[in-house]
Amino acid sequence: MSIITTDELTKRYPGVTALDRLTVSIEPGVVGLVGANGAGKSTLLKILLGLNDATSGQATMLGLDVAAEGPQIRGRVGYMPEHDCLPADVSATEFVVHMARMSGLPSSAARERTADTLRHVGLYEERYRPIGGYSTGMRQRVKLAQALVHDPELVLLDEPTNGLDPAGRDEMLALIRRVHTDFGISVLVTSHLLGELERICDHVVVIDAGVLLRSSSTADFTRATQQLAVEVTAEADAVARTLTEAGLKVGRDANLLLVELAGDATYDVVRDAVAQLGQGLVRLEPRRHRIAEVFEGGARDAAAV
Numbered sequence: 277m278s279i280i281t282t283d284e285l286t287k288r289y290p291g292v293t294a295l296d297r298l299t300v301s302i303e304p305g306v307v308g309l310v311g312a313n314g315a316g317k318s319t320l321l322k323i324l325l326g327l328n329d330a331t332s333g334q335a336t337m338l339g340l341d342v343a344a345e346g347p348q349i350r351g352r353v354g355y356m357p358e359h360d361c362l363p364a365d366v367s368a369t370e371f372v373v374h375m376a377r378m379s380g381l382p383s384s385a386a387r388e389r390t391a392d393t394l395r396h397v398g399l400y401e402e403r404y405r406p407i408g409g410y411s412t413g414m415r416q417r418v419k420l421a422q423a424l425v426h427d428p429e430l431v432l433l434d435e436p437t438n439g440l441d442p443a444g445r446d447e448m449l450a451l452i453r454r455v456h457t458d459f460g461i462s463v464l465v466t467s468h469l470l471g472e473l474e475r476i477c478d479h480v481v482v483i484d485a486g487v488l489l490r491s492s493s494t495a496d497f498t499r500a501t502q503q504l505a506v507e508v509t510a511e512a513d514a515v516a517r518t519l520t521e522a523g524l525k526v527g528r529d530a531n532l533l534l535v536e537l538a539g540d541a542t543y544d545v546v547r548d549a550v551a552q553l554g555q556g557l558v559r560l561e562p563r564r565h566r567i568a569e570v571f572e573g574g575a576r577d578a579a580a581v
């Protein structure tokens with residue numbers, strides 16, 4: 277069953293169409309919603325949560341009508357907003373317990389769930405310190421914890437890696453993936469960074485200026501190309517020359533050689549060339565599309581229509 281459906285969903289603000297007849301259906305799992313700043317991602321999340329009204333069209337979440345059944349939806353869904361919205365003078369424990377109580381958990385269950393959730397997001401040691409002294413990464417984790425504390429079936433995460441350094445991004449992405457693998461909670465996560473979602477999502481929805489560009493499984497986005505990615509220990513230029521002399525087409529992507537696949541024999545030609553030059557082979561594999569390339573292609577196609 278789809279966890280989210282939209283049918284011709286449209287949202288107009290004065291002078292801006294934030295969502296333009298968006299029709300999409302999302303299955304359980306970790307789903308990425310990708311689009312540049314202003315593409316309409318936050319608007320969609322708010323409409324799904326019943327926090328904002330659509331101008332026209334319909335949407336459902338967990339089979340419930342978002343326009344009429346907001347309270348039931350919010351009881352079964354967690355939401356991590358994009359912008360900082362945390363009180364500075366209370367601890368993570370106090371804040372998350374408060375949010376758990378707001379979601380209807382009795383006091384003792386709220387405390388227990390808060391401790392479990394803060395442990396899960398890696399804030400257990402710091403849980404009694406005031407949030408005001410937290411780093412950006414810790415604040416993002418508090419926002420994630422409050423979205424999870426009432427054990428929802430689905431969480432909507434709006435730009436959870438915003439403001440994080442590369443290591444913090446990696447940790448947050450791994451945490452998000454575990455929300456699904458460890459607890460079976462479905463995730464809709466937004467980002468303007470395609471590479472991030474490629475790493476953790478089962479399915480990716482791409483929107484641009486409120487219009488659906490593409491909705492596909494990550495595997496479809498990143499299907500194999502007709503190229504081999506080859507990485508050698510040194511002297512990539514010498515290997516490239518040898519392969520070109522052997523009649524292969526060779527391109528470069530930083531330190532990777534991209535070798536046009538001309539049948540299975542290409543693997544042998546590459547292996548022999550590398551061995552002949554006395555080098556080590558670090559990587560020899562079919563190159564896959566990056567989602568970013570597909571998105572750039574899709575955006576170009578859409579612009580051309």
Ligand SMILES: Nc1ncnc2c1ncn2[C@@H]1O[C@H](COP(=O)(O)OP(=O)(O)OP(=O)(O)O)[C@@H](O)[C@H]1O
Pocket residue numbers: 289290292293294311312313314315316317318319320358435
């Ligand atoms: N309350 C509002 N009033 C007027 N225009 C709005 C309002 N909220 C959003 N918009 C406009 O709607 C469009 C979509 O905004 P939205 O915040 O949904 O995009 P987004 O993809 O989430 O981008 P970002 O990541 O920058 O928040 C933008 O052009 C934005 O300026």
